[in-house]
Amino acid sequence: MWKILAALSLAVALSSGQPVLAQTKAPATSRSAASLECSRQADEKGLHGKARKHFRSKCKKEARKGA
Numbered sequence: 001m002w003k004i005l006a007a008l009s010l011a012v013a014l015s016s017g018q019p020v021l022a023q024t025k026a027p028a029t030s031r032s033a034a035s036l037e038c039s040r041q042a043d044e045k046g047l048h049g050k051a052r053k054h055f056r057s058k059c060k061k062e063a064r065k066g067a
Helices: 002-016 020-024 033-045 049-066
Strands: none
């Protein structure tokens, strides 16, 4: 079933004249130094899921206050 859907998606993409990869790639975003640092700290603590999201949110908020 998924092969049929993939083939149909490819056919639509090719007929629209748009590059196939451009439709599947997420746009590149630049991340702030604070965001990268908070991610590094979360990695060191081994945080995942909701705990990681909460930690990063709090960390970035503190970084904004300190700047």
